[in-house]
Amino acid sequence: MQPLIDNARTFGQRPEEFAQLAEGQSPQVLFITCSDSRVVPALITGARPGELFELRTAGNIVPPYASQHPTGEAATIEYAVEVLGVRDIVVCGHSHCGAVGALVRGDDLTAVPAVRDWLAHATPRPTGAAEDPEVAEGVQSHVLTQLLRLRSYPCIERKLAEGALGLHAWYYEVHTGAVRAHRPQTDTFEAL
Numbered sequence: 001m002q003p004l005i006d007n008a009r010t011f012g013q014r015p016e017e018f019a020q021l022a023e024g025q026s027p028q029v030l031f032i033t034c035s036d037s038r039v040v041p042a043l044i045t046g047a048r049p050g051e052l053f054e055l056r057t058a059g060n061i062v063p064p065y066a067s068q069h070p071t072g073e074a075a076t077i078e079y080a081v082e083v084l085g086v087r088d089i090v091v092c093g094h095s096h097c098g099a100v101g102a103l104v105r106g107d108d109l110t111a112v113p114a115v116r117d118w119l120a121h122a123t124p125r126p127t128g129a130a131e132d133p134e135v136a137e138g139v140q141s142h143v144l145t146q147l148l149r150l151r152s153y154p155c156i157e158r159k160l161a162e163g164a165l166g167l168h169a170w171y172y173e174v175h176t177g178a179v180r181a182h183r184p185q186t187d188t189f190e191a192l
Contacts, residue, residue, distance in 0.1 A: 018049065027053040030080040032146070033092040034060045034099065038174045041092070053080045059099030059142070060091060062149040063121045074153065081155045081165065089156075091146045092170040092179075093139040104138040105130045136171070140189050143169045144182065 031041045032055045041052055055076045063071050080086045093100065102109060103125050109116035124145065128138030147167050150156050159165035169182035171189045180189035 021050055025050045025053070025084065027051055027080075027084060028087050029053070030055065030077065030086045030089045031092065032057070032060055032062065032077075032089065033172075034058065034094055034097060036094060036097065036174075038096075039092070039094050039172060044092070044172060044179060053084055053086060055080075058115065058118055059097060059103075059122060060093055060146060061099075061118065061121045062091070062146045064149065065153045067154075077150070077153060078155050081159055087164070088166040088168060089150065090168045090170055091143050091150070092172055093143040093146075094172040095134040095136060095139065095174050097135055097139050100126050100139045100142050101133075101135045103142075104128045104135055134173070134175075140169075140171050140182070143171060 027050060029045075029047075029051070030053045031045070033039050033041055035056045035058050041047065041054055045052065053076075055073060057073060061073075062077070063073050065074055077089075080089075099115075099119055100122075101107075102115075103119055103122055104127065109119065122142060122145070126135075126138040126142040126145070128135055128141065132138075147169050150167060151160065156165065156167075160167070169189075170192075171180045171182075172178075173180075179192050181192050182189050
């Protein structure tokens with residue numbers, strides 16, 4: 001913890017670098033990814049403060065849209081699209097994902113009921129080789145499912161119909177740093 005505290009102390013000693021951020025934000029991209037500490041969107045993309053609007057959830061799950069019981073995730077997505085006017089949304093899964101791995105393997109999650117119930121939103125259950133520690137196939141199919149889920153959100157559906165929004169599926173390899181993007185024409189994930 002001490003290195004984090006030390007950095008936080010010196011971080012605020014450069015106010016001139018951050019003064020403009022007080023005027024507001026205008027990110028062009030909503031980046032939806034896993035809460036995993038090895039996935040750092042600003043490092044992956046090179047984004048500076050104010051350039052990415054982030055939504056991080058266990059397993060980068062986009063829950064079903066439900067207007068009568070809105071979730072924090074739905075509110076974040078709606079805010080990004082309607083208020084901030086993001087032009088693109090990236091759903092980025094990653095190798096060695098514990099959440100997707102648990103789903104692919106069918107792990108017993110009764111000891112962590114909140115995790116179990118959250119992961120129940122990942123329907124259909126991702127498929128892939130249970131013995132693959134990277135769970136690459138499972139993560140990639142899961143990311144595509146989350147993109148489909150996004151399309152069911154009214155604000156997303158409308159912006160897509162207007163041609164005002166792009167959706168992107170990415171796969172990040174934590175062990176190499178490589179990023180692959182889904183290419184609909186070939187239905188494969190290829191290097192950026």
